Amino acid sequence: xxxxxxxxxxxxxxxxxxxxxxxxxxxxxxxxxxxxxxxxxxxxxxxxxxxxxxxxxxxxxxxxxxxxxxxxxxxxxxxxxxxxxxxxxxxxxxxxxxxxxxxxxxxxxxxxxxxxxxxxxxxxxxxxxxxxxxxxxxxxxxxxxxx
Numbered sequence: 001x002x003x004x005x006x007x008x009x010x011x012x013x014x015x016x017x018x019x020x021x022x023x024x025x026x027x028x029x030x031x032x033x034x035x036x037x038x039x040x041x042x043x044x045x046x047x048x049x050x051x052x053x054x055x056x057x058x059x060x061x062x063x064x065x066x067x068x069x070x071x072x073x074x075x076x077x078x079x080x081x082x083x084x085x086x087x088x089x090x091x092x093x094x095x096x097x098x099x100x101x102x103x104x105x106x107x108x109x110x111x112x113x114x115x116x117x118x119x120x121x122x123x124x125x126x127x128x129x130x131x132x133x134x135x136x137x138x139x140x141x142x143x144x145x146x147x
Contacts, residue, residue: 010101011040013047013070018095032095033137037072039101045072051090051137066090068137072099077143094135097143099128106145111135113142 008014017031037045049068052059059065063084070079077099083090105123108115109130119132128145135141 008036008038010038011045012038013045013072014038015047015049015068015070032093034096034098035070035077035094036098037070037077037100039072039099043072043074043101045077046070049137051092053085066138075145075147079140079142081138081140083138090136090138092137093133094137094141095131095133097128097130097133099130099143099145100126102126102128102147104147106147108146110144111141113144 014036016034016036018034019031033049039045047070049070050065051067052065056062056064065084067082068079069082070077072078077097102123103126106121106128109121109128111130111133120129121131122129130143
């Protein structure tokens with residue numbers, strides 16, 4: 001079997017690593033991300049990314065973690081970052097955003113109110129791919145699009 005079918009409920013945001021390394025700590029330190037947004041019928045979606053160092057124990061009780069909350073509503077996707085690591089520098093980068101469930105191709109896509117922050121965008125069968133991003137995961141961002 002070359003593929004495994006995956007079923008994802010509309011209204012979900014899934015974050016995956018672009019580069020998969022051999023261990024959790026290696027992936028955390030060097031892995032860049034893809035954010036996949038699966039819009040519900042009302043064009044909303046949400047999800048949370050939890051990141052710790054992949055090695056320490058009791059990171060939640062010791063406030064040694066980062067969360068990134070993703071929310072989609074209408075024609076906007078935003079992130080909110082909560083960083084509790086004292087002195088931790090998360091250098092992971094968001095490289096691609098995939099938005100599924102669009103009814104037609106967007107005429108305009110903006111990242112943080114700019115149309116110049118990515119390499120390319122493609123649309124096919126209700127799915128928008130925005131690639132070539134270099135967004136730091138420890139900073140909030142906003143993606144907006146118009147159809």
